[in-house]
Amino acid sequence: xxxxxxxxxxxxxxxxxxxxxxxHDIYSSPDLAHQTARWSALVARFKALYDRPMTFVARSPxxxxxxxxHIDYSWFPVLPMATVHDVLVAVCVLPENDPSTDGRIILSxxxxxxxxxxxxxxxDFQDPFFEISTTKTDLDWSVYFLAGLKGALMFSKxxxxxxxxxxxxxxxxxxxxxPRAGLSASSxxxxxxxxxxxxxxxxxxxxxxxxxxxxxxxxxxxxxNSGGMDQAASVFGVRDHALLVDFRPLVxxxxxxxxxxxxxxxxxxxxxxxxxxxxxxxGPDKYNVRVVEAVLxxxxxxxxxxxxxxxxxxxxxxxxxGFYDRVCGKEDWTMGDREAEERAVREVVRRVQETFDKDxxxxxxxxxxxxxxxEDMVRKYMTRFPIRAKYLNLRDRSIHVIEESFRVKCFSSxxxxxxxxxxxxxxxxSRPYFDALGALMNASQASCANLxxxxxxxxxxxxxxxxxxxxxGSRMTGTGWGGCTLSLVRADKVxxxxxxxxxxxxxxxxxxxxxxxxxxxxFAIRPGNGTVLAKIT
Ligand code: NG1
Ligand code: MG
Numbered sequence: 001x002x003x004x005x006x007x008x009x010x011x012x013x014x015x016x017x018x019x020x021x022x023x024h025d026i027y028s029s030p031d032l033a034h035q036t037a038r039w040s041a042l043v044a045r046f047k048a049l050y051d052r053p054m055t056f057v058a059r060s061p062x063x064x065x066x067x068x069x070h071i072d073y074s075w076f077p078v079l080p081m082a083t084v085h086d087v088l089v090a091v092c093v094l095p096e097n098d099p100s101t102d103g104r105i106i107l108s109x110x111x112x113x114x115x116x117x118x119x120x121x122x123x124d125f126q127d128p129f130f131e132i133s134t135t136k137t138d139l140d141w142s143v144y145f146l147a148g149l150k151g152a153l154m155f156s157k158x159x160x161x162x163x164x165x166x167x168x169x170x171x172x173x174x175x176x177x178x179p180r181a182g183l184s185a186s187s188x189x190x191x192x193x194x195x196x197x198x199x200x201x202x203x204x205x206x207x208x209x210x211x212x213x214x215x216x217x218x219x220x221x222x223x224x225n226s227g228g229m230d231q232a233a234s235v236f237g238v239r240d241h242a243l244l245v246d247f248r249p250l251v252x253x254x255x256x257x258x259x260x261x262x263x264x265x266x267x268x269x270x271x272x273x274x275x276x277x278x279x280x281x282x283g284p285d286k287y288n289v290r291v292v293e294a295v296l297x298x299x300x301x302x303x304x305x306x307x308x309x310x311x312x313x314x315x316x317x318x319x320x321x322g323f324y325d326r327v328c329g330k331e332d333w334t335m336g337d338r339e340a341e342e343r344a345v346r347e348v349v350r351r352v353q354e355t356f357d358k359d360x361x362x363x364x365x366x367x368x369x370x371x372x373x374x375e376d377m378v379r380k381y382m383t384r385f386p387i388r389a390k391y392l393n394l395r396d397r398s399i400h401v402i403e404e405s406f407r408v409k410c411f412s413s414x415x416x417x418x419x420x421x422x423x424x425x426x427x428x429x430s431r432p433y434f435d436a437l438g439a440l441m442n443a444s445q446a447s448c449a450n451l452x453x454x455x456x457x458x459x460x461x462x463x464x465x466x467x468x469x470x471x472x473g474s475r476m477t478g479t480g481w482g483g484c485t486l487s488l489v490r491a492d493k494v495x496x497x498x499x500x501x502x503x504x505x506x507x508x509x510x511x512x513x514x515x516x517x518x519x520x521x522x523f524a525i526r527p528g529n530g531t532v533l534a535k536i537t
Pocket of ligand 1: 065068069070071072073182183184187219224225226227228229230477478479480
């Protein structure tokens with residue numbers, strides 16, 4: 001049977017955003033031809049547009065999450081990977097004495113018809129706490145750039161980093177991450193914009209953890225009370241590896257190799273083409289409500305079981321991780337004795353069930369359990385981020401979070417042990433590992449659908465089709481309520497799964513997709529490298 005040992009013990013990678021000069025340092029061989037053409041086109045386009053060469057590129061990838069959904073904001077570790085798909089922010093900083101220096105930042109996009117050029121005055125950003133207007137229903141693409149810019153200015157100031165004033169800049173963005181698909185194109189644009197501004201204003205080296213923390217907080221100005229998974233995956237990504245991202249005591253990412261097993265593990269991504277719903281305009285009904293449910297559940301449980309005050313996450317509230325650690329009396333999150341761990345999970349779930357005996361509470365009832373007046377509770381937890389909710393479900397959300405965190409623990413320790421042993425196993429001997437990993441993904445999907453209620457019929461259907469065509473496991477990835485599914489597939493089954501999805505999902509629901517739209521909707525995906533700064537020589 002699969003073993004859940006040895007425990008994960010990887011040295012954390014160096015905490016500095018690398019500066020690279022060759023595309024080999026970013027991409028793997030299968031991607032080099034395409035990327036070489038793409039970067040050359042970008043260089044030429046920049047020169048044609050601005051009549052001067054770009055001098056550096058801040059590059060950040062998207063991410064898919066293997067397992068650990070909606071638990072990052074409860075501070076539990078998650079297991080995403082960075083995608084090869086990325087966003088490039090190409091920059092030229094105009095020197096003070098250049099005749100064209102005009103105090104403007106011109107922001108263009110290679111897809112200029114979809115993402116029109118925007119012009120800003122550096123003067124408008126003299127106060128780093130400037131407002132970004134997010135009242136429009138459809139956010140302009142430039143707000144993600146502005147969030148990154150604001151984050152760079154704000155955090156340099158708060159951390160008293162030596163920075164020069166914001167210079168005149170010319171910028172050209174080239175993104176290859178399908179937007180609104182649950183691949184975190186938004187976070188990739190925030191991270192790369194933030195890095196671009198830092199690179200333009202400071203000569204000191206930039207720490208990955210600084211970039212992650214500042215990107216997480218700056219993306220929140222767009223109205224979503226997000227955890228840190230997307231930014232961590234984007235920044236810390238390592239090719240061919242998933243990342244076990246932990247948020248406590250600091251944000252760290254341990255790379256776990258996923259590709260060199262026999263037969264290789266592959267992942268197939270399928271976009272339901274139902275728009276994911278954590279954007280600023282829909283967050284109030286969905287994502288932000290889940291964050292509040294998780295926080296209030298943690299606070300009520302801590303109060304009821306007298307475990308003491310919980311550490312507060314980003315000035316917002318306690319976390320279920322905090323409660324869990326107190327109950328188990330342990331702070332470190334590695335897999336110990338599996339049976340003992342499972343007993344601990346059961347015990348915490350039992351307490352959740354004992355505390356919340358129904359699945360829907362009015363705000364007044366929640367406030368009473370919390371020992372606060374409703375208006376105080378609303379002011380404290382439900383005003384900083386927009387929320388529209390009359391009822392909260394504390395029980396099912398908490399059970400999902402606790403059990404999902406255990407699935408992450410099992411999945412990551414299985415992967416770690418498999419990379420130590422699987423290469424020496426025959427196909428039939430390795431089969432139980434695939435089945436065990438797949439079963440964890442399937443259980444995650446069921447829990448997201450039934451307890452966390454963040455899936456949707458189209459996404460459920462994609463996972464069922466993928467399993468029917470041979471996937472070991474299949475689940476939604478990202479915020480949900482649409483977006484993508486990720487399936488774990490053995491190399492020899494990848495084509496079957498992709499063809500099955502095309503035939504039974506896309507041909508039925510989206511018969512009018514062009515071949516290239518179809519290629520963008522369903523494809524095999526490999527983990528790629530994280531954020532880099534590329535110097536153009
Ligand atoms: P996506 O789907 O990329 O927007 C969101 C959150 C993550 C995490 C997942 C659910 C943002 C920017 N990201 O991801 O932090 O909570 O949902 O696991 O809101
Ligand atoms: Mg997003």
